[in-house]
Amino acid sequence: MTEEKTHHPEPSYLVDTGKYKGLMAWLTSTDHKRIGLMYMYAMMVFFAVGVLLGMIMRIELFFPGQQFYGPQMYNGIFTIHGIIMIFTVVIPGLAAVFGNFSMPIMIGAKDVAFPRLNLFSFYLYVLGAAIALASQFMGNGPPDTGWTFYAPYSIQTHTNVVAAVFGAFVLGFSSILTGLNFIVTMHRMRAPGMTFFKMPLFPWSLYATAWIQVLATPIVGITLLMIIAERWLRIGFFDPSLGGDPVLYQHLFWIYSHPAVYIMILPAMGVITEIIPTFSQKKVFGYRAIAISSLAIALVGYFVWAHHMYTSGMSATARWIFSLLTFLVAVPSAIKVFNWVATMYKGSISVKPPFLFALGFIFLFMIGGMTGLSLGALATNIHVHDTAYVVAHFHYIVFGGVGFAFFAAIYYWYPKMYGRMYNFKMANWSFVFLFSGFNLLYFPQFIIGIMGMPRRYFDYLPQFTFGHQLSFFGGVLLVIGFVIMLITLFSKKGAKAPDNPWGGRTFEWRIPSPPPLENFDIMPEMGENEQPYDYK
Amino acid sequence: MHTETVHITPYRAHAWVLIALLALTFVTITVTWIDLSALTVAIALLIASVKAYIVLTNFMHLKFESSLFRVFVGMVLAIYVLVILFTLSDYLFR
Amino acid sequence: MEHRDDIGAKLGMWVFIFTEILLFGGLFLVYAIMRLSYSNEFHQAAHHLNAFIGTINTIVLLVSSATVAMSITAVQKGNNKLAVLLLFITLICAAVFMVNKYFEWGHKIHIGLYPGSDLMVSLSHGQVMFFSLYYFMTGLHMFHLVVGGIILTIVMIKVQTGTINASRYVLLENGGLYWHLxxxxxIFLFPLLYLIT
Known part of the structure; x- marks a missing residue:
């Protein structure tokens, strides 16, 4: 990652200027940009592992019956696939990578409020991920509970649940500290003149995200500690044989884990909100509506958790309340989609790779969101609960939404990160493969889900064979898409990137690519009449 | 950026707060001796909330911080109360 | 130039306190649901707790909070010596609290009343839940007390050496905030566990 001399007086953040050189300089760096990149590299590794596990499942499901391995191993694989993808990839996800890399620059700060705490969060992340991964190899075999660790099974199974749960706990702690850091950063370190309502919308989405991280994660933290105490000490909160209540576990788990979906998707929406105006060269439509809808999603999204539990024996009152709230939370999400489309309207659009992925995001997120509503409706939910329909729905949100936004963000900020451009043609091909592969993989799951294919099943009835086989081929296309993307980004050095390759207006495009260590030579200010998206 | 005036709470104020808290502790213990059945919990929680309020505003200095801090504390407590209420919407109506 | 932002540091501490409140909030939620299901058994089980020790510990903690608050006043007035003394009293209070808890828990464990014990499993469901909650909640609280004690010890040393002084004391304030938490x-555990007889 060495970088030749630039014409700028300050060396770029990629040049080691401190006490250490090479790898140690990265591992000890408190620079928000380097920490962001380190998260990104770690996540790419975990993502690759997760994809591999996903493909191992798809291979097994190619035909009904047992092909290569047995049901217990299948249970272990879908569990660790979920743990890795949820806790180490999408939950830290865009906030940890691009929140760290871009947010301080976008608000005109030199770094986050607590740089050392930021590095500490990263190490907690690595530690938590390592513990979660180690759970696969220690004790009595990989956990087989699914990533949700539902009690009472999670307190009865002999597999290595404690390590996985503890890993998730540590990862949660890392997430809390990142959120804390971002809240203080955005409150205290905005450039002079940048009021909250002049802050770019990606930081806005991170602000809403950070509050969920801070206020929801502790609940799952304590819940996971309870699971450990159940297993070690038999405290029995969730064990019916001691008077405990398994449904209470589901409440506590989803009080965090539903808002966690918004921890994933809000920064994704924020990235899309940056990309759309830049590539339409048009002022974002409805700035305030987008900013406030982020907060609204965070707030309402906090109170929809029990829509995961319609079939768990909740009271009828609770079910309709949570169904109503679930429909409410769709409103601010839809506001964002309308605003994105309205921003594009009559803009001078240039279809570059980031924009292409942003469009892909909107398309996939809409399918994911709409199917989410059919799941949030009480009557239909009873039919499709715990079927492949649910699997398809949340992959459309978490992968089609968060994943595609992540790819869009990489393509968007890559020139700023490395000071290099990439091959647009190759990038477009990666989009073609990823987009078509994604739909081929997950759309059939909607259909076989409605037909009755349960989720998390090792075996299935013959009529679902064709759907599963389509999914397999979709998976192959996806993998090809990733490989193309990796080659595009990391195989060879592209041409030198200008400071502002896309004609963006936010602060990060006014500084050199790659940025100097302290981001700004002269600290930026925002004038009285300046707005974050002043396109002509 | 560091221009706001520092508020120094006198020792005596802290002492009075302590006395108030101890008095409330005494009250809450006394109340349990009287049998008020269902009301007992409500009264105990009410007194605890008053004590918490005193600690938050005085010892934790919220009285003298910028209103942002108070807004945040209020927001967090409101969210927590809502979480309890929504959970109870399940348990109370089964 | 070193970046210094006392308000930012305090804001960070408050946000951290929010996470702690919700951490315990999850437990209080479990308590509320269990109490709802097993109201009578909770009353019976609470008879086994020693309300006297509970009261002593309440008083000890309130005093310790007051001394921490006063130590801030002392530092602001430039009286570091007094501040160290006040912090030391706080730590003594913490130690007294721990010793009381040691005897309280020790007695229960001695008679075989702890999670997973034969006696515990033979109790009614509601009583099991009560004692499990008792151990879990007071245990987690004690953990926080120990962490707070460590933080205040560090703070006390810094007051002693003058790193914390009248012009720079946000660390003391933050340590104090944690202690008040x-x-x-x-303040909530005491009536909910000890005073529901």
Whole structure:
């Protein structure tokens, strides 16, 4: 990652200027940009592992019956696939990578409020991920509970649940500290003149995200500690044989884990909100509506958790309340989609790779969101609960939404990160493969889900064979898409990137690519009449 | 950026707060001796909330911080109360 | 130039306190649901707790909170010596609290009343839940008390050496905030566990 001399007086953040050189300089760096990149590299590794596990499942499901391995191993694989993808990839996800890399620059700060705490969060992340991964190899075999660790099974199974749960706990702690850091950063370190309502919308989405991280994660933290105490000490909160209540576990788990979906998707929406105006060269439509809808999603999204539990024996009152709230939370999400489309309207659009992925995001997120509503409706939910329909729905949100936004963000900020451009043609091909592969993989799951294919099943009835086989081929296309993307980004050095390759207006495009260590030579200010998206 | 005036709470104020808290502790213990059945919990929680309020505003200095801090504390407590209420919407109506 | 932002540091501490409140909030939620299901058994089980020790510990914690608050006043007035003394009293209070808890828990464990014990499993469901909650909640509280004690010890040393002084004391304030949090949680634990007979 060495970088030749630039014409700028300050060396770029990629040049080691401190006490250490090479790898140690990265591992000890408190620079928000380097920490962001380190998260990104770690996540790419975990993502690759997760994809591999996903493909191992798809291979097994190619035909009904047992092909290569047995049901217990299948249970272990879908569990660790979920743990890795949820806790180490999408939950830290865009906030940890691009929140760290871009947010301080976008608000005109030199770094986050607590740089050392930021590095500490990263190490907690690595530690938590390592513990979660180690759970696969220690004790009595990989956990087989699914990533949700539902009690009472999670307190009865002999597999290595404690390590996985503890890993998730540590990862949660890392997430809390990142959120804390971002809240203080955005409150205290905005450039002079940048009021909250002049802050770019990606930081806005991170602000809403950070509050969920801070206020929801502790609940799952304590819940996971309870699971450990159940297993070690038999405290029995969730064990019916001691008077405990398994449904209470589901409440506590989803009080965090539903808002966690918004921890994933809000920064994704924020990235899309940056990309759309830049590539339409048009002022974002409805700035305030987008900013406030982020907060609204965070707030309402906090109170929809029990829509995961319609079939768990909740009271009828609770079910309709949570169904109503679930429909409410769709409103601010839809506001964002309308605003994105309205921003594009009559803009001078240039279809570059980031924009292409942003469009892909909107398309996939809409399918994911709409199917989410059919799941949030009480009557239909009873039919499709715990079927492949649910699997398809949340992959459309978490992968089609968060994943595609992540790819869009990489393509968007890559020139700023490395000071290099990439091959647009190759990038477009990666989009073609990823987009078509994604739909081929997950759309059939909607259909076989409605037909009755349960989720998390090792075996299935013959009529679902064709759907599963389509999914397999979709998976192959996806993998090809990733490989193309990796080659595009990391195989060879592209041409030198200008400071502002896309004609963006936010602060990060006014500084050199790659940025100097302290981001700004002269600290930026925002004038009285300046707005974050002043396109002509 | 560091221009706001520092508020120094006198020792005596802290002492009075302590006395108030101890008095409330005494009250809450006394109340349990009287049998008020269902009301007992409500009264105990009410007194605890008053004590918490005193600690938050005085010892934790919220009285003298910028209103942002108070807004945040209020927001967090409101969210927590809502979480309890929504959970109870399940348990109370089964 | 070193970046210094006392308000930012305090804001960070408050946000951290929010996460702690919700951490215990999850437990209080479990308590509320269990209490709802097993109201009578909770009353019976609470008879086994020693309300006297509970009261002593409440008083000890309240005093310790007051001394921490006063130590801030002392530092602001430039009286570091007094501040160290006040912090030392706080730590003594923490130690007294721990010793009381040691005897309280020790007695229960001695008669075989602890999670997973034969006696515990033979109790009614509601009583099992009560004692499990008792151990879990007071245990987690004690953990926070120990962490708070460590933080205040570090703070005390820094006051002693003058690193914390009248012009720079946000660390003391933040340590104090954490300590008050420990107190706050006890303010709710005490009536909910000890005073429901």
């Amino acid at each position: 420990v107190d706050l949680i006890w």
